[in-house]
Amino acid sequence: MSVYRLPLPYERSPAGRRLSGFGLALAINLALLFVLMTLGIIPPPGPKNSRGLVVDLIPASRNTSTTRAERSEIQRVRLEQKPTPKPPRILLPPVKPTITPPPAPRNQPWIEMSKDEMAAADISKLPTAASGSAGDSEAVGRGPNGETLYAAEWAREPTDAELRGYLPHNPQDGYGVVACKTIPGNRVDDCVELAQSLGSHLASAVRQAAWQFRVRPPRKNGKPMIGEWVSIRIDYSFSGGSGR
Numbered sequence: 001m002s003v004y005r006l007p008l009p010y011e012r013s014p015a016g017r018r019l020s021g022f023g024l025a026l027a028i029n030l031a032l033l034f035v036l037m038t039l040g041i042i043p044p045p046g047p048k049n050s051r052g053l054v055v056d057l058i059p060a061s062r063n064t065s066t067t068r069a070e071r072s073e074i075q076r077v078r079l080e081q082k083p084t085p086k087p088p089r090i091l092l093p094p095v096k097p098t099i100t101p102p103p104a105p106r107n108q109p110w111i112e113m114s115k116d117e118m119a120a121a122d123i124s125k126l127p128t129a130a131s132g133s134a135g136d137s138e139a140v141g142r143g144p145n146g147e148t149l150y151a152a153e154w155a156r157e158p159t160d161a162e163l164r165g166y167l168p169h170n171p172q173d174g175y176g177v178v179a180c181k182t183i184p185g186n187r188v189d190d191c192v193e194l195a196q197s198l199g200s201h202l203a204s205a206v207r208q209a210a211w212q213f214r215v216r217p218p219r220k221n222g223k224p225m226i227g228e229w230v231s232i233r234i235d236y237s238f239s240g241g242s243g244r
Contacts, residue, residue, distance in 0.1 A: 137218035143179055143229035144192050150218035152230040155186040158213055163234065166208040168201040176202030177233045180210055182217040182226050194231065206234045 141149040174197030180188030191210040196203035215232065217224040
């Protein structure tokens with residue numbers, strides 16, 4: 001049985017192979033030329049026409065008034081947000097401070113006395129009770145409230161035991177002066193400190209021990225004046241072992 005088969009390319013004649021290759025190349029070129037010619041014929045797709053409809057339902061006058069109100073509100077907010085300028089600082093000239101001295105105490109416990117008055121207040125130079133002086137008492141200054149201050153005259157001098165119990169710690173030689181008001185019984189009351197040796201605190205010791213003193217009241221025209229003020233001075237000497 002005979003079988004039909006296509007001839008293979010290498011079995012063809014050289015002329016046939018050339019003719020088929022030329023035809024294939026020509027067909028390809030014609031196809032490319034057709035494609036190039038058709039590119040400018042077909043127009044590109046254009047934008048789609050939008051057929052949407054926009055309707056403004058707000059009246060023109062209302063829209064304008066709303067816009068003006070919004071602008072006014074924005075302007076008002078801007079003005080409120082604008083920082084308020086601070087007022088300039090006022091610099092005052094420096095003031096020179098004045099120092100006012102403290103007022104003097106009304107009830108001053110110390111009475112200023114001159115040198116002569118201090119010498120007159122020394123009771124060691126006064127006549128004792130044994131002398132029997134009948135003269136008037138000597139005025140030596142002023143009391144705490146301006147009363148006349150007389151020199152004291154002992155009815156009985158205080159003992160060392162009466163004075164020692166009120167001495168400060170580690171006492172030094174010195175003196176203390178007080179002013180006391182005379183009361184009945186040759187006694188004194190309401191004593192205040194007048195003077196003392198520097199740093200001795202002996203005026204305080206005399207004042208505390210004065211409740212034991214026996215002092216005659218001042219005399220005027222030979223008559224005792226109970227209730228008048230007298231100046232009492234105590235001299236202390238510790239070098240000889242005595243409290244006075």
